[in-house]
Amino acid sequence: MLFTFSIIWGLLRGILASSDDYVAAVVEHSPILAPILPVNVSTAQSLMMKNLASYEKHAINAKQSGAQIVVFPEDGIYGVTLGPFTNLPYMENIPSSTAISTENINPCLSEVQFEDRPVLRRLSCLARDLSIAIVANMGDVQPCQPLTDKGCRTTTKLAKYNTDVAFDTDGRLLAKYHKKHLFFEYEYTEPESASLAVFTTSFGVKFGLFTCFDMLFQKPAQELVRRLGIKNIAFPTAWINSFPYLASVAVQQAWSRAMGVNVLAANLHIPTYNFTGSGIYSSGKVISEFMSSVPGESELLMGKVNANPLGNPPKIGGDDHYVNKSYKPDPEKHPQFVYKALVGNEGAVDACHGNFCCHAKFSRQELDGELYALGAFSGMDEHEPEEYKIQVCTLRKCATTLSQCSQQTNASQTMFSFLSINGSFSESTFIYPVFMLGNRQLLQPEFVHVGNGSMTYNDQSVAVLTATLYGRIFTETVRE
Incomplete structure (x- = not known):
């Protein structure tokens, strides 16, 4: 029985x-x-x-x-x-x-x-x-x-x-x-x-x-x-x-x-x-x-x-603020990042845009012909008919030279075994933790630790296209 x-x-x-x-x-x-x-x-x-x-x-x-x-x-x-x-x-x-x-x-x-x-x-x-x-x-x-x-x-x-x-x-x-x-x-x-x-x-x-x-x-x-x-x-x-x-x-x-x-x-x-x-x-x-x-x-x-996944959103509130429609953003204007190149197989790098700073540590198998940089930006991203405030720390493969880091790249081969990024984000910043491999695929979340304005990868070597903390600020009024 x-x-x-x-x-x-x-x-x-x-x-x-x-x-x-x-x-x-x-x-x-x-x-x-x-x-x-x-x-x-x-x-x-x-x-x-x-x-x-x-x-x-x-x-x-x-x-x-x-x-x-x-x-x-x-x-x-x-x-x-x-x-x-x-x-x-x-x-x-x-x-x-x-x-x-x-x-x-x-x-x-x-x-x-x-x-x-x-x-x-x-x-x-x-x-x-x-x-x-x-x-x-x-x-x-x-x-x-x-x-x-x-x-x-x-x-x-x-x-x-x-x-x-x-x-x-x-x-x-x-x-x-x-x-x-x-x-x-x-x-x-x-x-x-x-x-x-x-x-x-x-x-x-x-x-x-x-x-x-x-x-x-x-x-x-x-x-x-x-x-x-x-x-x-x-x-x-x-x-x-x-x-x-x-x-x-x-x-x-x-x-x-x-x-x-x-x-x-x-x-x-x-x-x-x-x-x-x-x-x-x-x-x-x-x-x-x-x-x-x-x-x-x-x-x-x-x-x-x-239907009931584990996890809760961060407690960041505020309101969206919209640009006055009489103001016309420039559709060709993109955020102007400050980039600093990664040097060597391992080390640290800092990049600051005004008072906003990003810091990264890394360990990699450096590959000739692939340039990586840490970029920092804090300000307005303009997309007609509205603009919005962002704070971004992005470690990414650059197209060719440091001046071309903002150009799109969609593949990489450089292998990283350790990578950490953090930034001096505002307390009101909502952060999208973006991590993309060199073949444009994703890693499961257990391999990338995220918290308190930081991101860390520390496991087997993988080709990295980008590791980015993309922050949106909803509480600051934009241009009126």
């Missing part, structure tokens, strides 16, 4: 231990790009249906492999070639968040009502037919009043938003989110405030939702975690890699680790424009990762995720 009870209890424990797990999928999609010249609605819908046919193949494969949710990338349904005068035919009117939360909207079961919104309907039916939750990105067009609504165009009286949508396993529309922080996206309207979009799936997991550039801001990204306690993030993105320290997968891992949450990140795959890099992460642990420079290669990533 006791033996039988032990077996039954062991089985129950296994079921209970895995009850918080779910299987997630993300798709790095290589889209058919919309033409640059204007087209009519019929032509636009035909192109979007071709991209959605690719979505369907991936969703079927994901479901057959046990996935309960699949996330698709930002701009995946029409690509990144649209402008403010060509994107309207690709937009659909998405119900309001209030209607979504109160009216049980299911486009798949409402053929007549959604006849003129084929993207919404196809996504809904795909979720329903496969019994899989779906997160996708599309365009939302809404009527507006030019005299009262921010960003409303006087000619069309329409606002066009970069929008994420989430569908449950029965096809029901669960949530929508308008991207707040636009990155040179003149074709979209910036919403007046950053909304906190959440949804709970039929398999009992609550997700937060935001898009791409939002990840570098307090609202909505960090507020979802700090205010609402969200532990699972669906993250459609069209992230342009800036190697080495703002590479897509490195930032995704860093944010997941710093915030102590799961991140399901789906990027576009257009290597010609530097779009690539997707992954599934749990408090920085890499469950699945993909980055490829091969054009035309879409990828389905899968992984089992615990």
Whole structure:
């Protein structure tokens, strides 16, 4: 009897231990790009249906492999070639968040009502037919009043938003989110405030939702975690890699680790424009990762995720401050780092930008032809239509000479067995701990110790592309 009870209890424990797990999928999609010249609605819908046919193949494969949710990338349904005068035919009117939360909207079961919104309907039916939750990105067009609504165009009286949508396993529309922080996206309207979009799936997991550039801001990204306690993030993105320290997968891992949450990140795959890099992460642990420079290669990533990961975000609050829109940042202006070269097989190096200083110690197998430097910067990073305050310590491989350290590099061979970095960061700085290997892959978090404005690697030798403490300051008012 006791033996039988032990077996039954062991089985129950296994079921209970895995009850918080779910299987997630993300798709790095290589889209058919919309033409640059204007087209009519019929032509636009035909192109979007071709991209959605690719979505369907991936969703079927994901479901057959046990996935309960699949996330698709930002701009995946029409690509990144649209402008403010060509994107309207690709937009659909998405119900309001209030209607979504109160009216049980299911486009798949409402053929007549959604006849003129084929993207919404196809996504809904795909979720329903496969019994899989779906997160996708599309365009939302809404009527507006030019005299009262921010960003409303006087000619069309329409606002066009970069929008994420989430569908449950029965096809029901669960949530929508308008991207707040636009990155040179003149074709979209910036919403007046950053909304906190959440949804709970039929398999009992609550997700937060935001898009791409939002990840570098307090609202909505960090507020979802700090205010609402969200532990699972669906993250459609069209992230342009800036190697080495703002590479897509490195930032995704860093944010997941710093915030102590799961991140399901789906990027576009257009290597010609530097779009690539997707992954599934749990408090920085890499469950699945993909980055490829091969054009035309879409990828389905899968992984089992615990809905309640260990880890908590640092207690750094404050508010995002925005530049006055009458001020126009220079889109060609980049942070001007102060770089100091690493010399020898082992040693220490310091770099200071004004009163902000970075320090590094290292042990390596020095390789002829590969120059490494420690860089320091504290100040404004300008991206229209807003600028933001950063503090960064970055040890990185330089392109060729010290004066060219700010140029992008995406591979290295120099082996490091020890590396530590720290900086005189402000107490209000939120730090993304970025560590990327020479082949553009990531290390699991247990190999890189992070804490108190520092980062240390001390294990077997690995080729290092960058080790960076990328800090964001949310509490300081920027240029007014």
